[in-house]
Amino acid sequence: MSKVLIVAEHLGGQLNASTAKCVTAAKGLSPESIDVLVLSDDPAAVAEQAAKLAGVTRVLTVASAANAHAIAQVLAPQVAKVAADYTHVFGPSTTFGKDVMPCVAALLNAPQVSDAMAVEGPRTFKRPIYAGNAIVTVEVPEGVTVVATIRTASFAEAARDGSAAIETLNVEAAVPTHTRFVGLAAGSSDRPDLQSAKRVVSGGRGVGSAENFKIIYDFADRIGAAVGASRAAVDAGYCPNEMQVGQTGKIIAPELYIAVGISGAIQHLTGIKDAGTIVAINKDPDSAIFEIADIGLAGDLFQILPELQAAV
Structure with missing residues (x-):
């Protein structure tokens, strides 16, 4: 049976809707379990939101000052350590996921399925190529962890009526110091977020x-x-x-x-x-x-x- 780990995307204490869409994609595998991993300096608020996603078995939190900002080189070693017990690792095909997940795949020595738009089987997915003019079916070889980014435009958000358990993890992973957070330059707007707006x-x-x-x-x-x-x-x-x-x-x-x-x-x-x-x-x-x-x-x-x- 499949065991899926989803890397949660969040900012400012708010869980991004892309995580709920990854849960929907994971359900297509009919897995034994779906766990959501929240990496943050203070993961409590995000974990509570993730625990409400229907279909989630557990929410795993890793609290560390190093996780205060979403730096791929810092998060990926921790994700890879946790992923050792899972058959699948999913992340959203957003700026966050496209940054973190390739690093995770490299550490797991696994090929990455990018922009998965349909789940055809435990190791079989569909993804667009040639600017969406063609859809290709890809299959991940046996014996390696399935690492995939999920095309959030292709999946609906999971309902928020769940009550998953929240557990704290202590992850012993070597976190590099050559990549450091300097600052975040982001446009501010009172309008809805472009990627999640109706x-x-x-x-x-x-x-x-x-x-x-x-x-x-x-x-x-x-x-x-x-x-x-x-x-x-x-x-x-x-x-x-x-x-x-x-x-x-x-x-x-x-x-x-x-x-x-x-x-x-x-x-x-x-x-x-x-x-x-x-x-x-x-x-x-x-x-x-x-x-x-x-x-x-x-x-x-x-x-x-x-x-x-x-x-x-």
Whole structure:
């Protein structure tokens, strides 16, 4: 039987929703147990949140001053030590997971399944390649630990009605000192987080300028949505990198996605393929975005968006 260890992603005492999605993926294995590992300087609050995830057997906490910040080279040796008793180690395919999990795989001398989007069997998974234009089935050899990052856009969050036990671990692992935390530079916003938001409004090159992006922010605020952008908009300096949606940005799966002034380049479509309802607003009726949109509005965004905002 499979035993799954999930590395929890958290920040500021809050468990990231990506962890709940990893639990859902783990359930697809019908495992003997699903344990969540919380590494922090003070893991109590995060552990309580993880314990409520339906399907979780135990929450394991490792408290150490070294774990105050999510540094892959510090966390990975501890994860590898704990993982010795497990057949599978999962982490989210987010910035956090993409940083930590390859280090874990290397320490376990195991191949990594990256961006798993479906669980086909105990050692068989599906993952996208070629910007999502093809789906490949990969199989992990017998005799090695299955290390995988989970494509969070492909799985729903586990319910929060569980009551798993919380246990404290003392992990003896050599923590390197050559990598040190210097500081965290992060944009602050009152809007929902882009990767977990139920509604997202994104602007593209068609918005025209950074000043014009205000129309996107205003509409997003009206409907309580997160704000994203195409790569073209980011490259043009309309908005910062952390807002980019697409293959080289964030992969998202909101219930509602509104693309404003976005033509629909393949790298952008890769990032929104799992969205529930896609609405496209573009003055060019032949834009590629209309081919995948559920609702398409061909016209001037500076006329259509204020009308929509007034209507809601």
